[in-house]
Amino acid sequence: NAGVTQTPKFRILKIGQSMTLQCAQDMNHNYMYWYRQDPGMGLKLIYYSVGAGITDKGEVPNGYNVSRSTTEDFPLRLELAAPSQTSVYFCASKVGGDGEGNSPLHFGNGTRLTVT
């Protein structure tokens, strides 16, 4: 089982460029999430999805967009990269409908993004 797969592992962007961070899971999980991790700040939720075609904002959605056309994939789009988006991005997934908060999140290995 691959679990949650994120690509790329590393990326350097120039200010104003755009890119898509890919996330795929093969566990048939309904729920998927994007978090960003800044030093000393823990992880903050950017967007989440509870199923194909359903997405919603998290705590820090500005500057990002998502889509969920399939159960497996949950890409994160940065349209106009800014230095404030320099961070490590984690995608995660979990089963849904089990008491919601009960089961743990499965995380990908992260994408380290630098915007200069």
Add this chain to the structure above:
Amino acid sequence: AQKVTQAQTEISVVEKEDVTLDCVYETRDTTYYLFWYKQPPSGELVFLIRRNSFDEQNEISGRYSWNFQKSTSSFNFTITASQVVDSAVYFCALSDAGGTSYGKLTFGQGTILTVHP
């Protein structure tokens, strides 16, 4: 709103010492879940434990133990006889069990644990 506070930013110990990582949480929900995750230097996030709000029994798993106290809203994590491989960032996290929570986690800031040989 939910909040998780890990007041210890960094802890440094020598191998074989015991170390406790503190976690204090805030929530208005009566049913919720608490988690600990480990992030080793390689960067991935590893799930360690989940505890629901109705189960205040302490848990021990090898050298790891967890103390959950609702009265003080704390969910502390102790490593006994620490080892160099325990060096990592440890995150405490909270999720409520409501129908619109969708399993979203609120994370603490993390505690960097360094175990010296």
